[in-house]
Amino acid sequence: GLPPDWEVRHSQSKNLPYYFNSAEKISRWEPPAGTDTEKLKTYMAEYHSKAPVVEDRQPGKIRAAHLLVKHRDSRRPSSWRENQITRGKEEALEIIKAHERRIQSGEISLGQLALTESDCSSARKQGDLGYFGRNDMQKEFEDAAFALRPGEISGVVDTASGLHLIERLE
Numbered sequence: 085g086l087p088p089d090w091e092v093r094h095s096q097s098k099n100l101p102y103y104f105n106s107a108e109k110i111s112r113w114e115p116p117a118g119t120d121t122e123k124l125k126t127y128m129a130e131y132h133s134k135a136p137v138v139e140d141r142q143p144g145k146i147r148a149a150h151l152l153v154k155h156r157d158s159r160r161p162s163s164w165r166e167n168q169i170t171r172g173k174e175e176a177l178e179i180i181k182a183h184e185r186r187i188q189s190g191e192i193s194l195g196q197l198a199l200t201e202s203d204c205s206s207a208r209k210q211g212d213l214g215y216f217g218r219n220d221m222q223k224e225f226e227d228a229a230f231a232l233r234p235g236e237i238s239g240v241v242d243t244a245s246g247l248h249l250i251e252r253l254e
């Protein structure tokens with residue numbers, strides 16, 4: 085029941101349908117003018133019954149694991165691994181790049197490496213941070229994590245906590 089070139093799409097992050105015009109590449113939350121709302125209602129009723137299952141427990145949340153290497157300029161240069169962290173940021177970068185190479189080569193998983201190498205208390209859970217939404221994590225971390233597809237691993241992400249590798253789990 086939509087005008088030509090319009091289609092209903094699904095916003096994963098908001099778990100809501102939206103309307104997309106493929107010709108003009110515009111999207112909007114409300115149906116475009118000229119929509120046959122009666123037909124749209126029946127379509128949406130069917131749509132909702134087949135709406136893709138949101139992979140997270142609550143809409144808009146994702147689950148990720150990370151491996152954190154802190155350095156002396158970290159906001160809290162201490163961790164369960166090392167009471168006082170004195171390595172410089174350059175050394176931390178070399179360390180996390182070596183971790184990244186081992187993970188990318190398939191030699192070891194991020195979670196396994198996080199268990200012994202991550203300067204975050206989540207190390208004991210293989211870096212698993214559980215579910216989180218927008219505005220929970222520091223901005224650089226949030227933006228990197230939400231840009232990943234499930235199963236994907238980020239490059240090195242720099243936050244006030246230190247240097248991270250992030251794996252989106254869900």
Ligand SMILES: N=C(N)NCCC[C@H](NC(=O)[C@@H]1CCC/C1=C\[C@H](COP(=O)(O)O)NC(=O)[C@@H](N)Cc1ccccc1)C(N)=O
Nearest residue numbers: 150159160204205206212213214216220221222225244245
């Ligand atoms: N699940 C949440 N919402 N927990 C609150 C996160 C607060 C958030 N944290 C961060 O952004 C970074 C990125 C991930 C971990 C992290 C920092 C630090 C390590 O850095 P540091 O603070 O010494 O500088 N680890 C944590 O916070 C841990 N509680 C994460 C965690 C540990 C065990 C189980 C679950 C979560 C922030 N807004 O500062």
